[in-house]
Amino acid sequence: xxxxxxxxxxNAWYGxxxxxxxxxxxxxxxxxxxxxxxxxxxxxxxxxxxxxxxDLVDIFRYEGEIIVDxxxxxxxxPEALRKNVGMVFQKPNPFPKSIYDNIAFGPKIQGVKxxxxxxxxxxxxxxxxxxxxxxxxxxxxxxxxxxxxxxxRLCIARTVAVxxxxxxxxxxxxxxxxxxxxxxxxxxxxxxxxxxxxIVTHNxxxxxxxSDYTAFFLxxxxxxxxxxxxxxxxxxEKSTEDYIIGRFG
Amino acid sequence: xDRLRIQRIRELAIEKTLFLCALxxxxxxxxxVLVLVFETLSFFEEVPIxxxxxxxxxxxxxxxxxxxxxxxxxxxLMIALGAAVIALPLGIxxxxxxxxxxxxxxxxVVKPVLEILAGIPTVVYGYFAISFITxxxxxxxxxxxIFNAAxxxxxxxxxxxxxxxxxxxxxxxxxxxxLREGAYALGSTKxxxxxxxxxxxxxxxxxxxxxxxISRAIGETMAVTLAAGATAKMTxxxxxxxxxxxxxxxxxxxxxxxYGSIEYRTxxxxxxxxxxxxxxxxxxxxxxxxxxxxxxx
Ligand SMILES: Nc1ncnc2c1ncn2[C@@H]1O[C@H](COP(=O)(O)OP(=O)(O)OP(=O)(O)O)[C@@H](O)[C@H]1O
Ligand SMILES: [Mg+2]
Numbered sequence: 001x002x003x004x005x006x007x008x009x010x011n012a013w014y015g016x017x018x019x020x021x022x023x024x025x026x027x028x029x030x031x032x033x034x035x036x037x038x039x040x041x042x043x044x045x046x047x048x049x050x051x052x053x054x055d056l057v058d059i060f061r062y063e064g065e066i067i068v069d070x071x072x073x074x075x076x077x078p079e080a081l082r083k084n085v086g087m088v089f090q091k092p093n094p095f096p097k098s099i100y101d102n103i104a105f106g107p108k109i110q111g112v113k114x115x116x117x118x119x120x121x122x123x124x125x126x127x128x129x130x131x132x133x134x135x136x137x138x139x140x141x142x143x144x145x146x147x148x149x150x151x152x153r154l155c156i157a158r159t160v161a162v163x164x165x166x167x168x169x170x171x172x173x174x175x176x177x178x179x180x181x182x183x184x185x186x187x188x189x190x191x192x193x194x195x196x197x198x199i200v201t202h203n204x205x206x207x208x209x210x211s212d213y214t215a216f217f218l219x220x221x222x223x224x225x226x227x228x229x230x231x232x233x234x235x236x237e238k239s240t241e242d243y244i245i246g247r248f249g
Numbered sequence: 250x251d252r253l254r255i256q257r258i259r260e261l262a263i264e265k266t267l268f269l270c271a272l273x274x275x276x277x278x279x280x281x282v283l284v285l286v287f288e289t290l291s292f293f294e295e296v297p298i299x300x301x302x303x304x305x306x307x308x309x310x311x312x313x314x315x316x317x318x319x320x321x322x323x324x325x326l327m328i329a330l331g332a333a334v335i336a337l338p339l340g341i342x343x344x345x346x347x348x349x350x351x352x353x354x355x356x357x358v359v360k361p362v363l364e365i366l367a368g369i370p371t372v373v374y375g376y377f378a379i380s381f382i383t384x385x386x387x388x389x390x391x392x393x394x395i396f397n398a399a400x401x402x403x404x405x406x407x408x409x410x411x412x413x414x415x416x417x418x419x420x421x422x423x424x425x426x427x428l429r430e431g432a433y434a435l436g437s438t439k440x441x442x443x444x445x446x447x448x449x450x451x452x453x454x455x456x457x458x459x460x461x462x463i464s465r466a467i468g469e470t471m472a473v474t475l476a477a478g479a480t481a482k483m484t485x486x487x488x489x490x491x492x493x494x495x496x497x498x499x500x501x502x503x504x505x506x507x508y509g510s511i512e513y514r515t516x517x518x519x520x521x522x523x524x525x526x527x528x529x530x531x532x533x534x535x536x537x538x539x540x541x542x543x544x545x546x
Contacts (some may be wrong), residue, residue: 056355056433083436093427096450104446106435155431162435 149180329401420454
């Protein structure tokens with residue numbers, strides 16, 4: 001059992017507003033870790049710390065340590081970190097380009113120029129995202145013509161194309177229908193063989209079904225973190241229990 | 250009951266007044282176009298349209314008279330081209346800077362400055378060209394005519410720069426943040442995001458701004474009249490004096506050309522050419538903007 005992500009006394013602010021309070025976590029390799037908690041409790045803030053996405057917010061700052069692969073994330077370039085820690089967003093955000101160019105974008109940024117190599121990356125990535133069969137005959141078509149669920153799988157393929165080690169999902173199914181949702185869940189379970197996955201979700205069934213570990217956040221604090229089955233069957237904290245049986249949030 | 254009726258009458262009066270105001274501006278525009286068409290047609294009764302559009306000598310006030318408009322079009326396009334070479338790269342670069350790089354504080358200073366630049370009367374630009382740019386050019390390229398296309402191009406380029414940068418910046422800013430985040434999440438640098446995501450996504454708006462700016466350069470009058478001179482000729486040499494369509498119209502309007510004479514009516518024919526050119530460009534700009542309007546959301 002290897003820890004790939006570790007946060008130590010993580011505190012985060014937007015301006016004066018404290019959004020995360022003393023968050024200590026250890027996230028395990030090749031597992032799916034679900035982040036749950038009511039709206040505004042800091043779930044997105046937490047995972048966006050892990051790939052320094054919050055750097056894009058002017059008023060954001062944090063204290064404490066975030067360690068990925070035994071390296072403090074402030075000791076490497078944000079671009080290198082983000083290549084290694086991919087992210088899939090709540091709303092599918094394909095680029096207004098062709099399906100092919102969406103996938104090839106990341107590898108090209110990393111300096112891959114060879115056409116044959118790009119072709120094979122595109123094919124492999126789409127296969128990993130279970131999208132290849134649906135789009136193989138229209139790679140040159142705009143990605144905006146895909147359905148929402150397909151767009152989200154395209155975004156997963158795009159992320160996989162730069163060969164990250166960790167993939168962060170921020171409510172990836174909240175804009176999708178149940179069938180697309182279950183496809184993405186299946187996909188995540190498949191992906192965890194190769195990647196470490198952290199997923200924010202509002203869907204308790206999803207967390208219970210798909211994840212190995214679950215972290216419950218409330219008002220910026222990590223309340224409870226443990227084995228998913230155990231946490232859902234026998235939560236230690238009263239507030240966790242209240243949340244998962246739907247008493248608030 | 251009575252109050253209600255008064256209210257209704259008032260609403261009606263307001264509506265009609267506003268309608269009349271709108272009507273006045275529409276009628277004025279139509280009137281201008283009609284005069285232009287009418288005078289142009291009567292001009293073409295005396296000068297064959299083909300001779301006008303294909304002739305390479307423009308000399309309406311000498312004997313024998315020549316009415317070939319190409320030298321004026323040539324001069325106009327030179328200025329437009331020269332201005333574009335200056336304004337398009339600088340405009341898009343400053344738009345990228347403002348939209349993607351500038352901190353809010355810097356932006357709060359730079360944007361108003363650009364807008365002030367756009368508000369300076371064009372005659373001031375003309376003086377700036379004559380008194381500053383021209384001497385500078387003559388310093389660097391000796392033998393340059395005191396009136397020359399280069400100086401006018403540069404100053405018109407500076408003049409349309411705010412238009413390119415502010416319209417392009419609007420287009421770039423309307424690119425959803427989610428696309429930028431998607432690109433950053435793949436390990437892109439800010440430069441990658443700006444040039445490979447934001448600019449392509451905003452391309453229709455950027456091109457529309459280019460066309461509008463060039464159309465403005467074509468119609469620009471005061472600065473080119475002052476800086477470029479009044480020598481209608483077929484040339485590609487930017488260091489010579491040339492004449493644009495607008496500068497010619499000014500020359501005739503201010504000179505002692507008798508009203509109603511054929512020389513006088515040339516300005517309507519030239520004005521019509523100018524009108525058609527800028528009209529087509531404005532339509533093209535609108536078409537591109539609507540045709541390729543952001544399909545994302
Ligand atoms: N860019 C920002 N600027 C200022 N405050 C922010 C910003 N982003 C988030 N916050 C605040 O930080 C707190 C945590 O927000 P966060 O987005 O992490 O919540 P969340 O748990 O992801 O909620 P949701 O389930 O609604 O997505 C909230 O109070 C929110 O208002
Ligand atoms: Mg969130």
